[in-house]
Amino acid sequence: MGGNLCKWTISYFAAALAWLIAAEVLMVAGFGFPSADIAAPDTLVLVHMICLGWLSMAMCGALFQFVPVLVSRPLHAEGWILPAFVLLSAGLIALLAGFLALGGRMPPWLWLLPFGATLLIAGFALVAANLGLTLWQSRPLPASARFVALGLLAVCATMAFGGIFALALFEPAPGSLVSSVLASAVPIHAIAGLAGWLTVTAIGVSYRLLSMFMLAPDVDAGKSRLVWLFSAFMLGAAVIGGAVAVLVGQGLDLALMLSAACGLATLACYARDVAELYRKRKRRKLELNTRMVVWSFASLGAAVALGAVLAITGSLAAHVGALVFLIVFGWLSGLILANLYKIVPFLTWLETYGPVMGKAPTPRVHDLVAERRATKWFVMFFAASWAATALLMLGQPLGFRIAIAVIVVATFGILQELIRARRLTDVAAPLRLPAGALAPRLLITRT
Amino acid sequence: MTEFIDVDVRPILRAGGEPFSIIMATLQRLAPGQGLRLYAPFKPVPLFDVMAGKGFGHEETELGGGEWEVRFSPVGQAVPANEPPANAASADDWPAATVQLDVRELDPPEPMVRILAAIEQLVPGQTLSARLGREPVFLFRELTKRGHQWRGGFAADGSTYELTIRTGAS
Known part of the structure; x- marks a missing residue:
């Protein structure tokens, strides 16, 4: 039964909104991009406050509540949700402090970067394991849950690259593999996070939520399967193709172009499905959401x-x-x-x-x-x-x-x-x- | 005492056959309350989840030589694998529905509200049947908390969800 209420979903939402507002206030104050360079430590502070603190925390909170609904099965371990919250929050704070140290706004405690990354990896591992096991025990998966599974793989990839970056920033070793990853793989980290984890997961959950909220018939499984396949290719091209390109010392252009093409195909098919959901809805008067x-x-x-x-x-x-x-x-x-x-x-x-x-x-x-x-x-x-x-x-x-x-x-x-x-x-x-x-x-x- | 139907898959496996479909076919033929006793040349761990999803608990005994006897018996609280069909193993002995509701045209969560309101008017043991436009995922939690039993599933047309509830003592 997946209709239980999750005790901590609202807590995740609250923390997420606090991070969003904090980041916005910093932007109003002129902190980071565009006043600073887009790769400057201050900008990294902002980007991670928004992507981890706001978007990821909100997404995790929503998934803890809705993955059980998607697969009609209780969450694997309710007891892991709060420890994950603590690990993610502490890891993010340490990571942000590490970026501030990197930018000279704090004493040069660069160990904060791998320390924060380790806590974040542990936190996301706990989230991914909890949701992943819930999905694993629910096979065969309904269409929307497949997207969540893909998104969880993407967050793991994002964390892996982030962890390598933290090491490279902590102990710069020019010419080493770790440094070359830092020099070239930032786009892979960003695509895996923004497109893979956040967008693919949002697409999956939206298939179910839109049909629930608008009383529309579910999208034909074959159609959403196509969107899933394209998004898997998009992610595979960026992460696997990109990693191979970095390892053999080639540019990322080919991998990124392939990934972009698959991303376009994903969104084109998704747009068609969403239009169908809105068109076939039984609730004629749309609600604000x-x-x-x-x-x-x-x-x-x-x-x-x-x-x-x-x-x-x-x-x-x-x-x-x-x-x-x-x-x-x-x-x-x-x-x-x-x-x-x-x-x-x-x-x-x-x-x-x-x-x-x-x-x-x-x-x-x-x-x-x-x-x-x-x-x-x-x-x-x-x-x-x-x-x-x-x-x-x-x-x-x-x-x-x-x-x-x-x-x-x-x-x-x-x-x-x-x-x-x-x-x-x-x-x-x-x-x-x-x-x-x-x-x-x-x-x-x-x- | 649960009555068991025996299935021995040891000769099937020795002959290189596939036992899963035979186990499932036997399961289909079980009468309400009957269990399934399985003899296998190994501990059939993957089957435990499948059977739990169909509302069967298990007890296993090692027979020696790596062979196992596993008794699957129906349990009141089925742990559904995918669809949550019920918190009751069978509705065969339930009385005919005292109240029938058709809430297919109502916007969620109104069907849930109507069903809970109607349930409150019944005496323990009476049943209610309802036809819904969607699976009422959040209703199940409330039914269980109130001590009611239910069975549900989509009708053959795939668009009507049929739910039967038997009120509990609470």
Whole structure:
């Protein structure tokens, strides 16, 4: 049975949102790219706060709740979730301190880099083992769970490269294999993380969540299988092809081109499937989350178009920062925020009213949110993300920081809406806490 | 006391045959409450998971010479492998449904709300049958917590989920 509530999912979401806001505030302050170089230690601090602290923590929290739903089987080990949280958080803090040390903002304690990397690897190993064993015991896997399996392989690959980088930065040895990996394999690390782990997993989960939220029939298994195959090739070309190229001392161009071609095919087929889900939905009036998810898809499409134009005109290197920003904010962050706006109220509703349902009148899920009020925060978030991308392309660092300031306001707005849902603030008094119902705690779910 | 049907796969394996399909075919023919006693030339560990998924627990005894006797018996709490068909091994002895609901046209989670409301009106032992548009994944947890038994699965058309619930004593 996969319908149990995960005790720590909300805690992961809360930590993730805290990391997001911290990173955004640093960006407003002018920390890291574009004021600093894109490879500068300060930029690495930002990138890892967002990709590990925000996106990965939110993704892990969601997977702990939804992988059991995808495979109709309880999680392999509930007890591993909290240790993983501690390892990931401590590892990230140590890694960020290591980057600060690397940039001369702290004493030169470069051992913090491999130390942080080790904790992170241990944390992700615990996450991947827990989810991986749950999937393994559920074979044959439904289509959406296959994507999660692929995403877990990708996070392992990302961690492997990250670990090697940490070693190379800790003890530079020019000419060694470790150093040559650091010099050339950063794109593999980024593709495995952003495209493999975060995007492929999001694609898989979205197949199921979109059909659940919009009451659409599941996409034909053959169609989603094609998307899975292309994304596996994309990941294989980047990680295996890229690793071979680094080992034999060749450039990465061929591997990256193959990977990009497979990535395009993945997204083209995925776009077709998503369009079908929206077209065949039975819930005619879209809810805020499914409307906002459309905007994150639009951001992904825009990122593909932008990447293609930059590659064709040979200006990819000059604008890779803007491209990554669009992917990270418009696509991944927008997608996750929109889904949090559905998932958090739904889990809160189930936690609070499930035990008394049928015994006392209970509110509907919809009564926990105020979509009209929340819409403006999402509009601000997406509009400012697109503006910030454009301002980066135009070389306007100050304008970029102003746009990020708008994103901070929007993020706080969405966070406040989520807290209101958790606190049942918008539920009318007579229904709010029927006899027998317990008010939910903010950060930990009662199971 | 569980009655067992014997399957000896030792001669099949010695002849180079494939025993899995025979085990599964026997399983199909079991009457409710019947178990399956397996004789095998090795400890059939992979089978344990498969059988657990079909609602069978196991006890094994080593016979010597590497051979094993394994008794699979139905358990009340099936551990489903993929679909969660039930927390009850069989519904054959359940009374006819007192309440029948068709909630296929309702938006989730409304079917869950309606079913739980209807269940509260029944006396212990009575059953409810419902037709849903989707598998109600989050309902099962609540049914189990309230001590109810259920069986469910998609109908042959693949689009209607049929659920039967027998109310528990609580």
